[in-house]
Amino acid sequence: MTRCTDFTHDPAARSWVGSANGHGDFPVQNLPLGIFAPPSGPPRGGVAIGSEILDIAAIAALLPDDARGVAPLADRATLNDLLGVGNDALRALRHGLFRLLTDPASEEAVRPALHSMTRCSLHLPAHVGDYTDFYTGIHHAENVGKLLRPDSPLLPNYKYVPIGYHGRASSIRLSGEDVIRPNGQTLPPGTQTPIFGPSKRVDHELEMAIWVGRGNALGQPIPIAGAREHIAGLSILNDWSARDIQAWEYQPLGPFLAKNFHSSVSPWIVTMDALAPYRVAQPPRPKGDPAPLPYLLDPADQESGALDVTMEVHLSTARMRAEDRPPHRLSCSSMTAMYWTAAQLITHHSVNGCNLAPGDLLGTGTLSGASDESKACLLELTQGGREPLHLPGGESRAFLEDGDEIIITAFAEAPGFARIGFGECRARIAPAPGLEP
Structure with missing residues (x-):
């Protein structure tokens, strides 16, 4: 059976977010999508990375062109619009986030958009119409x-x-x-x-x-x-x-x-x-x-x-x-x-x-x-x-x-x-x- 895997599935990949390395749920190979609210701020889209959450829209300008136009869709209280762009666009976003989170040179620019998961509230990831x-x-x-x-x-x-x-x-x-x-x-x-x-x-x-x-x-x-x-x-x-x-x-x-x-x-x-x-x-x-x-x-x-x-x-x-x-x-x-x-x-x-x-x-x-x-x-x-x-x-x-x-x-x-x-x-x-x- 052929698996459609790529560089984001490399088991040797490590993130400069230390808690992600060896994490049982949220290593950098995962990057699941969710809706969170930081201690002061409205709900918005993020990805779980180790014990932290990355605010997607906050780092949109750092992403490659094919992901930069998708990331602002996460700056909403639900993920419906982001999910609706399709898997090709979600793949481009995943690739861009992975590169940022595994490149030590990106840490200084990206770290302000990271939030401790324990200090955030989580919400339903999407409005469920049916x-x-x-x-x-x-x-x-x-x-x-x-x-x-x-x-x-x-x-x-x-x-x-x-x-x-x-x-x-x-x-x-x-x-x-x-x-x-x-x-x-x-x-x-x-x-x-x-x-x-x-x-x-x-x-x-x-x-x-x-x-x-x-x-x-x-x-x-x-x-x-x-x-x-x-x-x-x-x-x-x-x-x-x-x-x-x-x-x-x-x-x-x-x-x-x-x-x-x-x-x-x-x-x-x-x-x-x-x-x-x-x-x-x-x-x-x-x-x-x-x-x-x-x-x-x-x-x-x-x-x-x-x-x-x-x-x-x-x-x-x-x-x-x-x-x-x-x-x-x-x-x-x-x-x-x-x-x-x-x-x-x-x-x-x-x-x-x-x-x-x-x-x-x-x-x-x-x-x-x-x-x-x-x-x-x-x-x-x-x-x-x-x-x-x-x-x-x-x-x-x-x-x-x-x-x-x-x-x-x-x-x-x-x-x-x-x-x-x-x-x-x-x-x-x-x-x-x-x-x-």
């Missing part, structure tokens, strides 16, 4: 299907069409913001009449977020061969779920209140250029599975359309924090669990003429692996709550309790290349609001 959550994790789909339909876990359409639903963009929040336990209707086991109250089965979902870059016009589908150019980058996503509300409401039209109360996303967008060394072939479909229909099948996408990104989920309970215990790892999985590639999701989403826009967000769906250790939500880990997890310190969990905090991290590594990471996506469960009778 959000679609897919269901590409086939092991997750099979595991959940076995709980509901033991004899036929997957519905007949699963292996032909990327399954997804239109989520709620307004409730997407940045990592670190509390998740308020949702109220809703549930149907207790053995009863026929629903009750109203706080969900008792709040769950996390280990996902990745795919950010749309260059969009398409209404009525103009995106061909599979060019779909990759419409993806700006990836972040971590936790699409919280209320499983008891979901079980009662999802038929016949699918997820509603069980999904739209909160989705957490990490602050940094790791660009597709930064991820080039970690592209791998899409795993072959099991024998007997149908080939994708022609509009979803591209040899180049099958050869290098998957990403070898590792994701981990940790749980920290209120008692663990009070006893100074470290978070407990719940699972570890990979983006290679996707049955469909990111490009296939883009193409299918637009095949009917749907117009995607810069900053739109696509969720991969819960990415469980084949092993028990890679089950990516509590619904799977506890067999629908029937087999609670036993945690260090004597606690147990079937689903999340108030005060529980979920921390998701992700990284990519490959022989001959530097490891890069996504930072973290974390949030804590807060009590449900009281409602007047």
